[in-house]
Amino acid sequence: MKPRISKSLICCAVLFGTACGPHFQITAPADFVVLDQSVPYDFRATTPDGLVLAVREFDNSKEHGDLGFWVKAIENELRLDKGYALLKTADLKTKAGLGGKALHFGLDRENEAHEYLVVVFVTGHPQGKSRVYLIEAGGAAAQLETSRKAIDQAIADFEAH
Amino acid sequence: MPDAADGSGYSFEASREGELERVDNDLALATVSSSHSAAKAKQGDAPKRAPMPAGDAVPVEPTLPELAPAQSTPTDQSRKPLLIYTARLGLAVFKVQEQLDSIESMAKGQGGYLVARTQSAIRVRVPADQFQQSIDAILKLGDVTFRQVTTDDVTAEYTDLEIRLKNALSVRDRLQALLEKAQKVEEAIEVERELQRLTNEIETMKGRLKLLQELAAYSTIDVSFSERSSQLKSRVELPFPWLETLGLEHLLSL
Numbered sequence: 435m436k437p438r439i440s441k442s443l444i445c446c447a448v449l450f451g452t453a454c455g456p457h458f459q460i461t462a463p464a465d466f467v468v469l470d471q472s473v474p475y476d477f478r479a480t481t482p483d484g485l486v487l488a489v490r491e492f493d494n495s496k497e498h499g500d501l502g503f504w505v506k507a508i509e510n511e512l513r514l515d516k517g518y519a520l521l522k523t524a525d526l527k528t529k530a531g532l533g534g535k536a537l538h539f540g541l542d543r544e545n546e547a548h549e550y551l552v553v554v555f556v557t558g559h560p561q562g563k564s565r566v567y568l569i570e571a572g573g574a575a576a577q578l579e580t581s582r583k584a585i586d587q588a589i590a591d592f593e594a595h
Numbered sequence: 596m597p598d599a600a601d602g603s604g605y606s607f608e609a610s611r612e613g614e615l616e617r618v619d620n621d622l623a624l625a626t627v628s629s630s631h632s633a634a635k636a637k638q639g640d641a642p643k644r645a646p647m648p649a650g651d652a653v654p655v656e657p658t659l660p661e662l663a664p665a666q667s668t669p670t671d672q673s674r675k676p677l678l679i680y681t682a683r684l685g686l687a688v689f690k691v692q693e694q695l696d697s698i699e700s701m702a703k704g705q706g707g708y709l710v711a712r713t714q715s716a717i718r719v720r721v722p723a724d725q726f727q728q729s730i731d732a733i734l735k736l737g738d739v740t741f742r743q744v745t746t747d748d749v750t751a752e753y754t755d756l757e758i759r760l761k762n763a764l765s766v767r768d769r770l771q772a773l774l775e776k777a778q779k780v781e782e783a784i785e786v787e788r789e790l791q792r793l794t795n796e797i798e799t800m801k802g803r804l805k806l807l808q809e810l811a812a813y814s815t816i817d818v819s820f821s822e823r824s825s826q827l828k829s830r831v832e833l834p835f836p837w838l839e840t841l842g843l844e845h846l847l848s849l
Binding site for chain 1: 686740837840843
C-alpha cells in the first residue's frame, strides 16, 4: 500500500483553456494516487479499484455566471442529456469558508449502479476575475460509499486561490 | 427529488383526431378533444375484470368478457365517457433492473399486468381507476426526466359502433327470415352471400367494441430508461464545451 499522497497544485501556466493554470489546492485522500496525465482535468487521482477524484477550473470572468447558473447548467446536462438520476443536492462550505453546491448523481454502467458526485464552487467578484471550480468523484456505488468519508474530507479541505 | 425535468410540468401531444391538446399531469385536469369535450374521467367507469395472470417478456393479452348486447341508444344521456389513458414516462438510468421489477410488481399489485419488458423499458397496463395512483408510485421510484399523459375520448366512436352493430344484427335477423322463406336456390344463395358479408361486418364491429372497452378499462403506462429523451433534443445547448465532458465516461477514462 502506498503511503498517503498529498499533492498541492498551485501554479500559473496556460493549461487547457484556462488563462492561468490551477488556482486551487486539494489533498488526495489515502489510497488514491495522483495521475500525471489528467486531460481535461487539472487534477485527477484514482484508487486501485478505479474510484476517481478530479478537479478542474474554468475562467468565469466573461460570463460571470453565478453558482445557481452553473449548478443548473450541470444538472441539465447530466439529467436531461446524459440520463443521470439526480439523487441529492446539498449546500456545503469548505474549511476555508468557500461556499458551494454538491450534486449527487446515479447512473447504471454495464448494469452496475455507479454514483457521481459533482461539487461546484464559484469565486470572484462581479466586475473582476471569477472562476468556476468543479470537484468530481465517481465510481461504482459501493466503492464510492466506502471512500465517501475520505472524499468529503478532501472537499472540505479544498482551497481556491 | 426534482420535479419534471423540463420544468413545465406538462407536455403537449397531438390527439388522435389531429388536434393539439394540453395534457396536464393531473388527470383530473386533463382536457379531452372530441365531441365530448366536457367529459371528465370517473373512476370505476370501466368494466371490472379479474387480475391478469403474471407475464414475462412475452406480450400478454387479457381475456375479455363477452361483449354485452348494445342496450343504450345514441340519445342515452347517462352514457359515461369512454376514455383511454396513456402515459409515457422517462426515468434516469439508475438501478434500472430494480426499478423495472418495482414497476412490474406495482402494476400486478394494482390488478394490472405486464405487456412487455426489455432491458431498459417496460409497458404495463393497469385498471383505469388505478392509473393516477400508478403514475404517482412510479414518480416516487426514481428521477423522472420526461412525462406525458394523453387522454383519448372514444365515446363517439363507441356509440356509433353500437348503433351500427344493433342495426346490422337487426338486418341479419331479417335476412335469416328471408332465407327461410326463399323459394328458389338462386334466391337462397344471394341471401346467404349477403348474410356472410353482414356476419363478417358484425364480427369486425364486435371486435372493435371489445378493443375499445379493453383500452378504456386498462390504461397503458410506458416507462423507459434512456439517455437524452428524443422529446428533449430541441433543448438549447449552452456554448460551454466543458459541459459535454461532464460525467463518468470521461472521469473514469484513465
